[in-house]
Amino acid sequence: MAKHDSPPKVVGALKALDRDFFELYIMFGNATHALCRWWLHSGDWNADDDYYAAQFNEWCNRYPAIAQRYSDTVSPNTLPALFRAHFDFWLEMVAIEACRIFAELVEIGREHETDEIGWAEANVIQLIERYRPLVPDWVRAACNVVDPWQAPALLTMKPAGHEDYNPNRVWDCVDAATTAELLEGFAAEYEYKLKGRVGKAAGDASKAEAKRGKTGPSKSSIKERTQREDLYSTYIRDFLKFMGDMDAKPVAARKQT
Numbered sequence: 001m002a003k004h005d006s007p008p009k010v011v012g013a014l015k016a017l018d019r020d021f022f023e024l025y026i027m028f029g030n031a032t033h034a035l036c037r038w039w040l041h042s043g044d045w046n047a048d049d050d051y052y053a054a055q056f057n058e059w060c061n062r063y064p065a066i067a068q069r070y071s072d073t074v075s076p077n078t079l080p081a082l083f084r085a086h087f088d089f090w091l092e093m094v095a096i097e098a099c100r101i102f103a104e105l106v107e108i109g110r111e112h113e114t115d116e117i118g119w120a121e122a123n124v125i126q127l128i129e130r131y132r133p134l135v136p137d138w139v140r141a142a143c144n145v146v147d148p149w150q151a152p153a154l155l156t157m158k159p160a161g162h163e164d165y166n167p168n169r170v171w172d173c174v175d176a177a178t179t180a181e182l183l184e185g186f187a188a189e190y191e192y193k194l195k196g197r198v199g200k201a202a203g204d205a206s207k208a209e210a211k212r213g214k215t216g217p218s219k220s221s222i223k224e225r226t227q228r229e230d231l232y233s234t235y236i237r238d239f240l241k242f243m244g245d246m247d248a249k250p251v252a253a254r255k256q257t
Contacts, residue, residue, distance in 0.1 A: 021101055035056060080165060087186065098194050139151075
């Protein structure tokens, strides 16, 4: 995250949250692209796959609405559907972390007399943009690892892309220009979806502040601090409710044929 507009006292916190985001971005990414690659290629199962599958099932149990969307997406039982389901699942998990960091930054900003909501949103947007260039690495790892890498045609087919599904062409390689367009398209989708989710969180936070009748930043009394903590809890609870964190149900992993 950019530090030039940040109060000196929060620079350390920004670095820690940046590190948190990166670590979870990679953790979610490693599990989803490894499982996606295994489904696509029906390769040998190993100890790492056991670990990733356990992580994946834990996330499904925690967020049943996301798990249901994953299940709905893979239901056509095609390779493009498998790719799309894992890519979307990864974005959903990263979006949760982005919104969690936004909520924390709102609290940090409020304590240091900044325009806390706009400041928090701007910092998270910079965070999202910083890791945008890594999205093509996820796509390449999910499909196969070869050098030079060319995208398989399955990425152009619904629901991964926009073309009609053709099972006879899924592993045909597209040309270099189309490969570049596909990778840029998935990176743009990551940026659009995450910024949209954080923008919604910022809008909800602004409406909540307006309803509280806040007229400007000030040092908190004990009563105001309690109100702020309650508001922060509301951000988290409402977001997790939206993501389906209530009444978690176990979701069994299954191999697609």
